[in-house]
Amino acid sequence: VNNPIPSNLKSETKKAAKILREFTELSNRNGPDKLIPPHVIAKAEGLAIISVIKAGFLISARGGSGIVIARLADRRWSAPSAIGIAGLGGGFEIGVEVSDLVIILNQRRAIEAFTKGGNLTLGGNFTVAVGPVGRNVEADVALRSTAAVFTYCRSRGLFAGISLEGSYLIERKETNRNFYSRDIRASAILNGDVEQPHECHDLYHILEAYTEAYFFQDQQKLDPTSIFRFDLFFCPSSRLFVHPDLRLSRGRRTLVVTAIHPYTGQQxxxxxxxxxDRITVITKSDSQYDWWEGQLDDGRVGIFPANFVTSGPVN
Structure with missing residues (x-):
């Protein structure tokens, strides 16, 4: 987890990129069940990425800092606006917890509320739900489709979790003024009145790479009467180059993939x-971020994370 103490916008953006990378890249501690699904980010109207400290004895308080960005009319991301988070909680709570949060703003009205007043209150008129991950994407999105806000949290401390109901995202005007060298409101920043700063290249690169590969795969339309070979492309969440080769066999397309990471079934x-191990794919989507169904040479059949296999050369 990262430092929740407010700092300048350049540092906040660097911290945001690090947090986002931890929620979108496979690693030893991040299996496919723990990643933010790419389409959740691709369809978001805005993102708030923050570090929060929560402490309390009977009554808890939380505070922290980060950035918010919004989609522009052309679906590019806006420049970042510095924000803080504050809130109080009740109940019997003792301890200290530091958390990294990615808050997905799903509805344009959440962005509009923030840009009009400079602040956004979570909960109340803006329903907050824990964001979908991994294999439960379709079911979770269907159940939570009315949620204005998804939250993703990684914590270290004594609390079991963090509730954002009643929390406030607050515009840090002085921080924005110092970074942009002029008085500028969050509304102007999030509506595209300033260009993406070059200091934020890392953040935009992660966002674009994670969603572009998803859209590339999602938009493929296969002709069932032909033999296909896709061009080489990069799958950022697995750091793999994937080169699917789909061939016809007895009138049907078959795809045999090779495991490049070990996977131990969890359900x-x-x-x-x-x-x-070689796996004959039985059922697949157009996205390598999904779960596919396959059969091993020993006859076992089941579902598996597609990011753990490749149909290209294995080093």
Whole structure:
């Protein structure tokens, strides 16, 4: 987790990029069940990325800092606006917790509320739900489709979790003034009155790479009467180059992939495998971020994270 103490906007943006990378890249501690699904970010109207400290004895208080960015009319991301978070909680709570949060603003009205008043209150008129992850994407999105805000949290401390109901996202005017060298409101920043700062390149690169690969795969339209080969493209969440080769076999397309990461099934119906195992794909989507169904050479059938396999050359 990162430092929740407010700092200048350049540092806040660097921190935001680090936090976002931790929620979007596979790693030893991040399996596919723990990643933010790419389409959640791709369809978001805005993102708030912040570090928060929560402390309390009976009554808890939280505070922290970060940035907010919004979609512009052309679907590019706006320049960042510096924000803080504040709130109080009740109940029997003792301890200290530091958390990194990615808050997905799903509805344009959440952005508009923030730009009009400079602040946004979570909860109340803006329903807050824990964001969907991994295999439960479709079911979770259907259940939570009315939520204005999704939250993703990584914590270290004594509290079991963090509730954002009643929290306030607050515009840090002085921080914005110092960074942009002029008086400028969050509304102007989030509506595109300033260009993306070059200091924020890392953040935009992560966002664009994570969503572009998703859209590339999602938009493929396959002709079932032809043989296909896609061009080489980069799958950022797995750091793989993927080169699917789809061939016809007895009138049907078959795809055989090779495991490049070990996977141990976590639920009944999961397909466990070791690096080098070959899997015949039975059911797949157009996205390598999804769960596919396949069969191993020993006859076992199950679902598996598509980011753990490749149909290209294995080093």
């Amino acid at each position: 009944p119906g999961d397909l466990s495998f070791a690096p080098g």
